[in-house]
Amino acid sequence: MRTWRFHEPGDIRNLILEETEKPVPGPDEALVNIHCAALNPADRYLVQGQYPRAGTPPFTPGRDGAGIILQPAAGGRFKAGDKVCILGGLTGVSRPGTLAEYCPVPEAWLAPVPANWTFEQAAAAPLVHLTAWRALVICGGLTGADTVLITGASGGVGTAAIFLAKARGARVIALSRSKSKRKTLEAMGADYALDIGSPSLEQEVRQAAGEKPVSLILDTLGGPFLEKCARIIAAHGRILVVGLLADLKSEITLGLLIHKNLRLQGLSVSAFTPNEIQDAWDSILGCYGNSSKRPLISRIFPMEDVQDAFEHLHAGPLGKVVIRITEHRVER
16 A cells, blocks of 8 residues: 655655555454545654654654545444544554555544545544634633634634634634735634734734633644733633644743633643543534534645645645545445
């Protein structure tokens, strides 16, 4: 089979397309013929040797994927030919990932492709939606009374968070440097979309929030933006940090945390158990309900162009970057 692997961590160019043997699934695993995968910033970090618990090279990254069951787990709930997507677990972290034609996945981390969704949409949605759900709902206690601020709102987690927060009845202020992206974010449902690079950002956010100040922040950037978050948020607010796109390190005025009684929390989607992630995914799909909205995809690349796809991701696109691994046919 064809697979993208790196033999030593470092530059993203260490990731190369190779021919390897088709994997043999272990106990409680299903062998999935991957039709589409989706990229995440963590995939690049893993190749660069900056991600904890990474698999031993040669290793195939890729955490998001959707495809068709080729070989089901013995006594499992799926059968050959079923369409599935991967919700989480250690696939693409310490277990072989989805940038390959075939991927063995523990059945507990699989879910059916939602009705009327494409493989591209089913590959793009899980990781970012589950991250946003864990931050907003499970850790943040989101209610319809909240005003939510989302930094880096045009990325995969950001766009998912806008959809989920609005579906739960909250007000949303989205931040992005790009004027065109801000217009799109408002069209997606954000009540306000502001320039994160504005020197008067704190004042602009307070003016937009009005009588309902920001009570919950989902931060995908880290770095210098964490201090801004602490200054913007109202007393007793919750700041949930899910990303490090701006910088791995931050400086923050501790007095803000103390005197405003703030809660600052980092979180990872990997904290889900299989049962928890299935329940969260069901709740996310419930938010879509009969809506015509679907996960936002920036661009779809063929399998041969994974390096170009990583460059596109690094440039900060609006929505998810998807890789079409195989044509949409059942392989026997």
